[in-house]
Structure formats: structure tokens, C-alpha cells
Amino acid sequence: MKITLKISPEEYKGPFNLINTIRSGQTSQPAWFYKDDYFRELINVAGKPCLVKISQRSCKKDSTMDIVVECPENLEEDVIKARIMEIFGLNDDLNDLYEYLRSDPMLEPTIKFCNGLRLFKAHDVFECLISSISSANCSIIRWNKAIKDIKMKWGDEYKFPSGTFYTFPKPEILANVPEHDLEEMQRCEDNLPEDFKFTNNLKSCGVGYRAKYIIKAAEMVQTEIELDKLGNMSYENAFNTLLKIPGVGPKVADCILCYGYGYGYGKAFPVDVWIGRIVSELYFNGEEIKPQKVRQFGMEKFGEHAGYVQLYLFHYARKSGLLDSLKK
DNA sequence: TTACAGGAGCGAC
DNA sequence: GTCGCTCCTGTA
Numbered sequence: 001m002k003i004t005l006k007i008s009p010e011e012y013k014g015p016f017n018l019i020n021t022i023r024s025g026q027t028s029q030p031a032w033f034y035k036d037d038y039f040r041e042l043i044n045v046a047g048k049p050c051l052v053k054i055s056q057r058s059c060k061k062d063s064t065m066d067i068v069v070e071c072p073e074n075l076e077e078d079v080i081k082a083r084i085m086e087i088f089g090l091n092d093d094l095n096d097l098y099e100y101l102r103s104d105p106m107l108e109p110t111i112k113f114c115n116g117l118r119l120f121k122a123h124d125v126f127e128c129l130i131s132s133i134s135s136a137n138c139s140i141i142r143w144n145k146a147i148k149d150i151k152m153k154w155g156d157e158y159k160f161p162s163g164t165f166y167t168f169p170k171p172e173i174l175a176n177v178p179e180h181d182l183e184e185m186q187r188c189e190d191n192l193p194e195d196f197k198f199t200n201n202l203k204s205c206g207v208g209y210r211a212k213y214i215i216k217a218a219e220m221v222q223t224e225i226e227l228d229k230l231g232n233m234s235y236e237n238a239f240n241t242l243l244k245i246p247g248v249g250p251k252v253a254d255c256i257l258c259y260g261y262g263y264g265y266g267k268a269f270p271v272d273v274w275i276g277r278i279v280s281e282l283y284f285n286g287e288e289i290k291p292q293k294v295r296q297f298g299m300e301k302f303g304e305h306a307g308y309v310q311l312y313l314f315h316y317a318r319k320s321g322l323l324d325s326l327k328k
Numbered sequence: 329t330t331a332c333a334g335g336a337g338c339g340a341c
Numbered sequence: 342g343t344c345g346c347t348c349c350t351g352t353a
Binding site: 209 | 343347348349350351352
């Protein structure tokens, strides 16, 4: 059945820009599929797979969101709305954030370049974990494609009037997929034609050497790591727990806490080379600083706003040309 | 064509 | 604990 609803600017604090939020490359999930003015994704709402389509009328910032939900049975509007509010960071108070950003001359310019940009939270923390592992040492385009490939190959397929969508596979599925084409070949008992292309393995999705990390991560979340409990731990505890997973270092762990769990972990400050260069340029006269120091600096200086500050600094640098100037 | 960019793992110190 | 090499793929 089909449910339509709206979320108006009066329902959240500060501006919201849907396109920028979805396309900002946050590792909670790949960008949603875009067609005919609507961004689309299959979301689990109250245990039901629903196709959620969202459009923000015209390009005007702060404009109302039009939402169409296709789901197998009737769902409370409030439940759907709460889920969407959570995913798009609409419970975060951006007026409060902007007041904070304006108090620092280095951060103040980020506001006009990132207006309405919000944390894009995971709708599936396991997907966020694997997305974040895949993003390491990799471009946004590449890891987005990899995750979409994984969903198509091993996710559950759901057909809706407006198209076919896939869930992110459960850990027990992903833990058992072949790592590379040799392993896939060994598992085939049939007589295959000589020129058969092996494409049902993780490496064929473009994750490269991270394939073995992904499989191991999928195993670990079924045994020693309980993703559901991470959200209730102290930040340090959750961070150290995530570091046990292969392929998860400090940057990836912070991304998972920031985008996967949001709320309590506003102080996570994911540091990649770009954030390192930006922080160095803005606060240390371009002097080279080690990532660990940048992380410590970010967490101490920006406190509970650290996650948003890193998001805003990166996009400000991208759009203002600062990033290009740092490449030289 | 080859060189390099991008985080994390790993072995050497 | 820190250094430097390696992993894979896309891009220049």
C-alpha cells in the first residue's frame, strides 16, 4: 500500500538540505537512488521493508519534504516519520550548531557553504560498518558502487510498483560469500564454460584487498561484537571495541560511531588526510600534524560538535576551493 | 606506460 | 609506540 506524508520546516530546528545531505559521501550508506525528483531507498520500518521516496520541492532550502512510502501493510505515519527524521539528522538542532560555528572565525565561513547539511545516519548499522570499511583508502564513487553491488548480489530483493530494491545482506550471508573468483570457482561443481566470468564474489564488487576484512567483520558481528550494544557504551569503549574488527582503524571507527550511532557520539572526529590538511591549514599554519594529534585536537576543541564540525569543514573545503589549493 | 593517492595491517626497530 | 612498506583500483 501507499502512504504519502510531509515533513515541514516547523518540525525540526534549523535548515535542511536533502540533496547535499544524501550526496555528501557520509559512510553510513551509499547515496540513495535518484529518479524523477525523488530519492529512493528500501528502509526497514518497524520490521517491514518499505520503499521510501523523498523529494524536497524545487531547490529551495528549508522547503517541505514530500514523502511517498510503499509498504506491504499499513504503518503508522508517526512511526515512518520518526524513522526518516532520525536518518536525516532532523532531530539535531542546527540553529544551536550554527551559533557554535559562528563563535569560531575559522568555522563561521562553513555555514554558508554547507547550509542545511546534516548527519546522514545509517538505517542499517551493519551496512554502515561495511560501507565504512570499504571506504578506507578509496574514493566515494568506488565504495558507493561496491556497496550497491553487494546489495544486488546478496541482499533480499523486493519489487515495488516503482522498481526493484535490495536490502543490505545480513552478516550470516556476507560471512559466507566467496572472497575472490578463485574461491568462487572452487565452490562450483558444475562444468562451466571456459570463458565463464566469476562475478559472485566480494572482490568482483570492487572492494579489493578489503574483501577479507569484510568477511571477517561479518563473522565477528555474529559472535564477539554486538553492534546493537555499541550505541549504549561510552564513546571510548565503543571506539576500542570497533578497533578489534579488521579493516577498522581510528578513522573508520569514528565514521561508524558518527554516522551509525549519531546522537551520543557527537564528539567523534573522523580524521582522514583531508581533514588533517584542513585542520593544519586553519589552526596550525600549515604545519604537518599526525592524524592522532588531529583527532585529539578536534575532540578537545570541538567537543560535542566534533562530528558536525568535521562534516562541515570537509564540505566547506570542497566547495570553497580550499581543498584544491591543499592538493598542490 | 608507469606513478601515485587513499586508511589500515603488520613486521621491524 | 612509531616507521615504512604493502594491500587494490582508479586516475593522471
